[in-house]
Amino acid sequence: MGVEGIGARVTRKEDKRFLTGKGRYTDDMTVPGMKYAYFIRSPHAHAKIVNIDVSAAKSMPGVIDVLDGKELQADGIGNLICGWMIHSKDGSPMKMGAWRPLAIDTVRYVGDAVAIVVADTSGEARDAAEAVVIDYDVLPAVADVTAAMRAGAPQLHPEAPGNLIFDWQIGDPDAADRAIASAAHVTEIDIVNNRLSPNPMEPRATLGIYDSAEDHYTCYTTSQNPHVARLVMSAFYNVAPENKLRVIAPDVGGGFGSKIYIYPEEIVCLWASKKTNVPVKWTSDRTEAFLTDAHGRDHISKVRMAFDADHRITALKVDTIANLGAYMSLFSSAVPTYLYATLLSGQYAIPTIHANVRTVYTNTVPVDAYRGAGRPEATYLLERTIETAARELGLSPAELRRKNFIRSFPYQTPVIMNYDAGNYEASLDAAMQAADWNGFSARRANSEARGKKRGIGMSCYIEACGIAPSAAVGSLGAGVGLWESAEVRVNAVGTIEVLTGSHSHGQGHETTFAQLVAGRLGVPIESINIVHGDTDKVQMGMGTYGSRSGAVGMSAIVKALDKVEAKAKKIAAHLMEASEEDIVIENGELKVAGTDKAVPWFQVALASYTAHNLPSGMEPGLKETAFYDPSNFTFPAGCYIAEVEVDPETGETDIIQFVAADDFGNIINPLIVEGQVHGGLAQGIGQALLEAVHYDENGQLLTASFMDYAMPRADDLPSFKLSHQNTPCPSNPLGIKGCGEAGAIGSPPALINAITDAIGNNRLTMPATSMKVWQAIHAAH
Amino acid sequence: MYATSYHRASSVEEAVQLRSAHEEGKYLSGGMTLISTMKQRLAAPSDLVDLRHIPALRGISIEGRRVKIGAATPHADVAASQELRALCPAICDLASHIGDPHVRQMGTIGGSIANNDPAADYPAGLLGLGATIVTDRRSISADDFFVGLFETALEEGEMVTAVLFDAPEKAGYAKFNNPASRFAMTGVFVAKTASGVRVAVTGAGSDGVFRHPGLEQALTSSWSADALANVSVDPSSLLSDLHANAEYRANLVKVMAKRAVAAAG
Numbered sequence A: 001m002g003v004e005g006i007g008a009r010v011t012r013k014e015d016k017r018f019l020t021g022k023g024r025y026t027d028d029m030t031v032p033g034m035k036y037a038y039f040i041r042s043p044h045a046h047a048k049i050v051n052i053d054v055s056a057a058k059s060m061p062g063v064i065d066v067l068d069g070k071e072l073q074a075d076g077i078g079n080l081i082c083g084w085m086i087h088s089k090d091g092s093p094m095k096m097g098a099w100r101p102l103a104i105d106t107v108r109y110v111g112d113a114v115a116i117v118v119a120d121t122s123g124e125a126r127d128a129a130e131a132v133v134i135d136y137d138v139l140p141a142v143a144d145v146t147a148a149m150r151a152g153a154p155q156l157h158p159e160a161p162g163n164l165i166f167d168w169q170i171g172d173p174d175a176a177d178r179a180i181a182s183a184a185h186v187t188e189i190d191i192v193n194n195r196l197s198p199n200p201m202e203p204r205a206t207l208g209i210y211d212s213a214e215d216h217y218t219c220y221t222t223s224q225n226p227h228v229a230r231l232v233m234s235a236f237y238n239v240a241p242e243n244k245l246r247v248i249a250p251d252v253g254g255g256f257g258s259k260i261y262i263y264p265e266e267i268v269c270l271w272a273s274k275k276t277n278v279p280v281k282w283t284s285d286r287t288e289a290f291l292t293d294a295h296g297r298d299h300i301s302k303v304r305m306a307f308d309a310d311h312r313i314t315a316l317k318v319d320t321i322a323n324l325g326a327y328m329s330l331f332s333s334a335v336p337t338y339l340y341a342t343l344l345s346g347q348y349a350i351p352t353i354h355a356n357v358r359t360v361y362t363n364t365v366p367v368d369a370y371r372g373a374g375r376p377e378a379t380y381l382l383e384r385t386i387e388t389a390a391r392e393l394g395l396s397p398a399e400l401r402r403k404n405f406i407r408s409f410p411y412q413t414p415v416i417m418n419y420d421a422g423n424y425e426a427s428l429d430a431a432m433q434a435a436d437w438n439g440f441s442a443r444r445a446n447s448e449a450r451g452k453k454r455g456i457g458m459s460c461y462i463e464a465c466g467i468a469p470s471a472a473v474g475s476l477g478a479g480v481g482l483w484e485s486a487e488v489r490v491n492a493v494g495t496i497e498v499l500t501g502s503h504s505h506g507q508g509h510e511t512t513f514a515q516l517v518a519g520r521l522g523v524p525i526e527s528i529n530i531v532h533g534d535t536d537k538v539q540m541g542m543g544t545y546g547s548r549s550g551a552v553g554m555s556a557i558v559k560a561l562d563k564v565e566a567k568a569k570k571i572a573a574h575l576m577e578a579s580e581e582d583i584v585i586e587n588g589e590l591k592v593a594g595t596d597k598a599v600p601w602f603q604v605a606l607a608s609y610t611a612h613n614l615p616s617g618m619e620p621g622l623k624e625t626a627f628y629d630p631s632n633f634t635f636p637a638g639c640y641i642a643e644v645e646v647d648p649e650t651g652e653t654d655i656i657q658f659v660a661a662d663d664f665g666n667i668i669n670p671l672i673v674e675g676q677v678h679g680g681l682a683q684g685i686g687q688a689l690l691e692a693v694h695y696d697e698n699g700q701l702l703t704a705s706f707m708d709y710a711m712p713r714a715d716d717l718p719s720f721k722l723s724h725q726n727t728p729c730p731s732n733p734l735g736i737k738g739c740g741e742a743g744a745i746g747s748p749p750a751l752i753n754a755i756t757d758a759i760g761n762n763r764l765t766m767p768a769t770s771m772k773v774w775q776a777i778h779a780a781h
Numbered sequence B: 001m002y003a004t005s006y007h008r009a010s011s012v013e014e015a016v017q018l019r020s021a022h023e024e025g026k027y028l029s030g031g032m033t034l035i036s037t038m039k040q041r042l043a044a045p046s047d048l049v050d051l052r053h054i055p056a057l058r059g060i061s062i063e064g065r066r067v068k069i070g071a072a073t074p075h076a077d078v079a080a081s082q083e084l085r086a087l088c089p090a091i092c093d094l095a096s097h098i099g100d101p102h103v104r105q106m107g108t109i110g111g112s113i114a115n116n117d118p119a120a121d122y123p124a125g126l127l128g129l130g131a132t133i134v135t136d137r138r139s140i141s142a143d144d145f146f147v148g149l150f151e152t153a154l155e156e157g158e159m160v161t162a163v164l165f166d167a168p169e170k171a172g173y174a175k176f177n178n179p180a181s182r183f184a185m186t187g188v189f190v191a192k193t194a195s196g197v198r199v200a201v202t203g204a205g206s207d208g209v210f211r212h213p214g215l216e217q218a219l220t221s222s223w224s225a226d227a228l229a230n231v232s233v234d235p236s237s238l239l240s241d242l243h244a245n246a247e248y249r250a251n252l253v254k255v256m257a258k259r260a261v262a263a264a265g
């Protein structure tokens, strides 16, 4: 395929601008007359707004206006919505409480936006915000999900009695009960998946520009999916019709899910720009990011796994409670349901699975998808359970897994997913070999001689990526289709622009997407530009999340390239008086196979635009659009092994080695894939050892800065040992599965299994801080 | 940040004068604490008097075993001083583990002790060494200087100019990092000084840095990590927070004390 085609370790084209500080982020955007917004936020987790007095603030220096939720409502701006309908098992629809972009009567979490100041400088906006006097009538608050479900708990939304949003199930509960009753062994475990803050390096920002001459809005925003933002802001929030709203997501410094959603700030800045007749910019500070970016995870579950006498899993029964925070964020309902419970079969043939999921309101930041979204929760639950079962049954964790692996494909799980391809044993074998599994006992003896406790743990994960077949997700309640679009635009001189609905915010699309085109046409990678992130440039798109840009976004490019190539071949055949079937494209030329006749690529492009000599009836130009709707999810899978040494005096965990053996199908760029795995592992290890959002009993966020929220740093991480196995994905033209989330999905259980193995106590929750590990060591003795 | 006026002093006298002229003013040293609290609008000094350009406040001087560190000396200079390392490596090691390279280049010993963060490292070092804190108006022993959480014996407008100590026979510092901030979740400084053994604990006390008589007695009778095996550390006066409860901190005090002794040799 050439040095820059598929499979090549091409260094990232975008890195030059990022590493030299020349990236252009939303906060870098400046337009004439631009002013600054400051959001006034609730200091209380739950309160009635009695009165808002803006009179003093309005006359402060530099202040243009102070606006509140009543004015926003009067202008017809709608509520924020959750775009995925889930029905409870009694058939009733989920109970969506009203989420106003600026709260009117009630605030429901610390950070809930109440009013906005627009001023000449951000300092003046903040000064004036301090002069706004808001009378709150403080109400009892509840931050803990179990407390929120108790009788007499503070109630968040009149629409949702008992704070219950839905009580949903998947699978057959009676069959699961029967299997458990007749099992030879049942493993029971309680699992907590800790709440996380996404912390992308770039905080959220938005710039709303209203053009009164055209009655048109432009929104610069830190979004993973600008077209979805436009669609939602038009269709639901009533900001402006789509043709009057341009959304631009320029360089975006990481998202991890948190920039999928449409937040109050984009809507309010656009509206305020019209109201004040100046462009309005807002940039979050780090504390605001902790207070308002959608959090991730936060599940508690009870699990039972049943085995027959031959150690085959006969049933899995799961009861999960998921904390969705104070309001339902855009895709919040899908995460603990169809992105979670449908993965509970893992890599194992489990005949019967039942999962019950209740989602609950609390006075905390809304919770939504965060790197992995549902799949880390499923994997952590399953992989800790099977490891626990192996210990109870006295089996090696590898053997118990091997015994239960799915080995023939396609495989229909009892929870919707149909796995198209995989070879789980190949990854398990590769990981065990790389980890020198068999040499562990000698290494453990060595650690013991030094007074340390050594442990080893594994995790065999599967995830569903390439989100997703539109008809399938539609039948499950999604409000959108999850196809992707691409346009391949060949210029008259043969250079190429690829317009994609995927959005790159760290993934390296400008490199990998260009590699696909360079490889197909044999043209230099420098002649290809990837255009994304602007609704005025790109036809339409669903954006980037769920490891979908390769499997879905690039598949759309393949389809568009097929069309471009077909037309180019027709033109070349005409120019060389050959038959279209004999034309091949190689090394930047269109050749007549088996002859030395050829026309260079640029000449065909030029011919298509001069149109002096085209086949009769052919339209000029060389530009094609395609939409690709996947036929199935893709199923990356792999095996991770962690080996740790614990210091019994302090409970400190040292990760001695971390092995990741992943099957991502075909790989476009190994360098970028390794980077994605490294980043994912760092996040997963962060979840396992360090990260946790804490609220106090009044709903005050205790972890609102990096002084208290522990992010993984380089010296918390070992050097990773990676390998790739490959069963090409049969469901898309490139055979690729997706690699963006695997690291974060597979790593937490491997680490916790290793630590519990080291300390001989399985009762340990994430993050396994040194204190918790120390306590668990003492509790074990 | 609220608006503020910046003054660059070139001598101690000028700085004291500028400071006394502005009732709501503050000394600015490395700014690692002060500037970020100002950015969060938790502090609003009307005037900042920058001490970093006063030559007399900067540098390390050694006479015999007597060490003097100027108040505006950044942590990185203390960490890197070979002369100081030859006499008292423990204080260099302590400085080398404060924050990150940026913080060590900017943050200063005077700012650190004037701030007296209950999780800061220098308070343990200076209390452990039995140092003297010199100000523009007097000398204060470390035992009297560190009063409580973010509280010192400094009076309104009083400026730390230097710290003085005699190099100990032996000293060692062991720090257990807070996983998020990397300040000390518990740090223990042990020193065998001319006037006896001193053990100072930071990061753990609910009233800031403190000396631990039990550990001092044990080390006085035998300078070895093993001598600490039977000392009990009472958790009742220790801090409980998000990251560590008092019981765990009590354990860390003992473990860090042992490691500090081992480091001291």
Ligand SMILES: Cc1cc2nc3c(=O)[nH]c(=O)nc-3n(C[C@H](O)[C@H](O)[C@H](O)COP(=O)(O)OP(=O)(O)OC[C@H]3O[C@@H](n4cnc5c(N)ncnc54)[C@H](O)[C@@H]3O)c2cc1C
Binding pocket: B026, B027, B028, B029, B030, B031, B032, B033, B034, B035, B051, B071, B072, B097, B098, B099, B100, B103, B106, B107, B108, B109, B110, B111, B112, B114, B115, B119, B120, B121, B122, B154, B158, B159, B160, B161, B181, B182, B183, B184
């Ligand atoms: C990311 C980060 C990590 C850190 N990690 C650690 C750590 O691990 N361990 C640790 O010990 N510290 C740590 N620090 C604190 C740092 O070491 C500084 O020492 C501390 O911020 C104060 O020193 P400064 O010179 O920056 O003082 P400034 O911030 O300038 O001043 C602090 C206070 O002291 C007053 N002041 C300053 N100089 C004098 C003086 N000479 N006389 C009287 N008053 C004065 C100021 O008015 C102000 O009130 C960290 C800081 C940051 C930002």
